[in-house]
Amino acid sequence: MPIYDYACTGCGCKFERLVPSWSSPSPACPACDQSTQRRPSAPVIMRAGGSAPPVAMSKAPKSWEGIGNGDREVITKWRRALDTRQEFEARNPEHSEVREAVCAHEGAFGRNPLTYRELVERTGGTNDVAMAGAEAHRARTAEHPAGHTHGA
Helix, strand or coil: CCEEEEEECCCCCEEEEECCCCCCCCCCCCCCCCCEEEECCCCCCCCCCCCCCCCCHHHCCCCCHHHCCCCHHHHHHHHHHHHHHHHHHHHCHHHCCCCCCEEECCHHHCCCCEEHHHHHHHHCCCCCHHHHHHHHHHHHHHHCCCCCCCCC
16 A cells, blocks of 8 residues: 655645555545645655656757757657656646746746746736836846856
């Protein structure tokens, strides 16, 4: 019987529970008796011959150079790996990564990309994306003034 980590959707309580199988329903919260959700377990050191989850979507190449300048074999390898990851996440939603469409990722947005969701939120219903983008740029510049680097 496997041990799984759970988090309460009501009070946020975190706990472990020994359950009959991976398909068993999530137990009720021991603190407030509300519903819970299975969480990814703490990292485990894999032994030789053990299996690990498929490569994360966030590890996929993000540039032309990353895919071998368009090399068909490299692209096919990554497409298969990402298809395997999507199937894995569909079966194990607790391992899903949050993915959002990015509209700016260079310059002031290099460390913290501007997502379309943030851009829409910054418009405040005015639909003025130019002003919202400028506001986001000012905010990012204030977070990381020019010439100031982290970890250097």
